[in-house]
Amino acid sequence: MSKQFLYILNPISGDGVDRAEVSDLLANNLYGVEVTVWETTGKSDDPQKIQQQLKEKQWDGILIGGGDGTIKMVVSAILGTGIPVGIIPLGSANGLATGFGIHGVSDACFAIQKGRIEKVDLWDINGELCIHLSDFGFNAGLVKKSTTMEKRGMLAYAKSSLEQFREMRSYSFVIRANGEEEKVTAKMLVVANGNKYGTGAVINPFGKVGDGKFEVVTVNPEGLDEIIGLSLAMFNDRLEEVDHVKSRSFEKAEIDNPDGADFQIDGEVMPRTDQIKIEAIPHKVNFYSLE
Numbered sequence: 001m002s003k004q005f006l007y008i009l010n011p012i013s014g015d016g017v018d019r020a021e022v023s024d025l026l027a028n029n030l031y032g033v034e035v036t037v038w039e040t041t042g043k044s045d046d047p048q049k050i051q052q053q054l055k056e057k058q059w060d061g062i063l064i065g066g067g068d069g070t071i072k073m074v075v076s077a078i079l080g081t082g083i084p085v086g087i088i089p090l091g092s093a094n095g096l097a098t099g100f101g102i103h104g105v106s107d108a109c110f111a112i113q114k115g116r117i118e119k120v121d122l123w124d125i126n127g128e129l130c131i132h133l134s135d136f137g138f139n140a141g142l143v144k145k146s147t148t149m150e151k152r153g154m155l156a157y158a159k160s161s162l163e164q165f166r167e168m169r170s171y172s173f174v175i176r177a178n179g180e181e182e183k184v185t186a187k188m189l190v191v192a193n194g195n196k197y198g199t200g201a202v203i204n205p206f207g208k209v210g211d212g213k214f215e216v217v218t219v220n221p222e223g224l225d226e227i228i229g230l231s232l233a234m235f236n237d238r239l240e241e242v243d244h245v246k247s248r249s250f251e252k253a254e255i256d257n258p259d260g261a262d263f264q265i266d267g268e269v270m271p272r273t274d275q276i277k278i279e280a281i282p283h284k285v286n287f288y289s290l291e
């Protein structure tokens with residue numbers, strides 16, 4: 001008997017990828033799987049409608065066709081079901097998919113056929129769901145710049161990067177965890193469940209997505225040499241060799257951001273945030289992964 005998969009599809013996300021072609025790819029590459037499509041509407045009751053769909057059948061898997069926004073909306077709706085989730089990357093940046101080693105629809109099909117599942121921790125940051133990476137400072141400023149540019153995508157990201165490098169500055173942070181307080185100065189502070197950004201830059205080399213812990217990584221390069229060295233280390237996965245990078249592992253923490261550094265969660269820019277509280281969400285999600 002075929003496995004029953006619910007395919008939750010955002011019809012408008014990303015840069016115009018042909019949905020019919022994607023459906024053909026899924027049909028040709030997912031053997032023994034019957035796919036039922038349900039399209040998101042973008043309205044606030046999508047999560048409730050998804051929960052209704054979940055009751056319709058005993059689903060063997062859920063496919064999410066969309067970008068990071070769609071993935072987070074669906075994940076929040078299916079919490080606690082334990083149904084395996086396959087990401088079909090149809091967003092503009094697809095940071096979450098990349099984090100699971102999924103760079104295109106073929107990768108997604110391969111991950112599902114292989115059936116390799118990663119149990120992934122979820123984190124609550126001030127009431128927002130964080131699956132992968134959240135950060136203050138340099139990168140969040142970059143995300144903010146690229147999302148306000150008219151044309152999104154990698155080119156917008158590159159242009160914004162240059163501008164952001166010119167404006168790079170340090171911020172003060174206070175990290176409170178395990179009854180201790182640490183004051184740090186950094187260009188960027190990352191709350192990391194995953195290992196790398198959608199660009200492939202590694203920020204959390206030893207972090208594991210399902211170990212019940214997240215890492216707080218601070219990065220503070222001084223001058224052009226250290227900035228270049230840092231970029232090379234991130235793209236060559238040699239971050240542990242860089243002196244101004246420090247990583248700590250926690251199950252729970254609070255972070256103060258008195259200088260009002262920009263802040264983002266999984267690629268979504270947050271309003272000014274002076275303090276965050278990071279707590280575990282008591283459910284893991286089973287993602288098909290190639291990492």
Ligand SMILES: Nc1ncnc2c1ncn2[C@@H]1O[C@H](COP(=O)(O)OP(=O)(O)OP(=O)(O)O)[C@@H](O)[C@H]1O
Nearest residue numbers: 013014040041042066067068069070091092093094
């Ligand atoms: N049928 C629809 N019509 C209009 N908007 C929709 C519809 N379905 C979902 N949306 C909107 O799509 C947005 C989510 O898009 P998503 O983040 O998945 O893709 P993206 O922004 O293109 O990619 P990424 O997040 O990877 O940059 C939400 O704002 C949601 O309200």
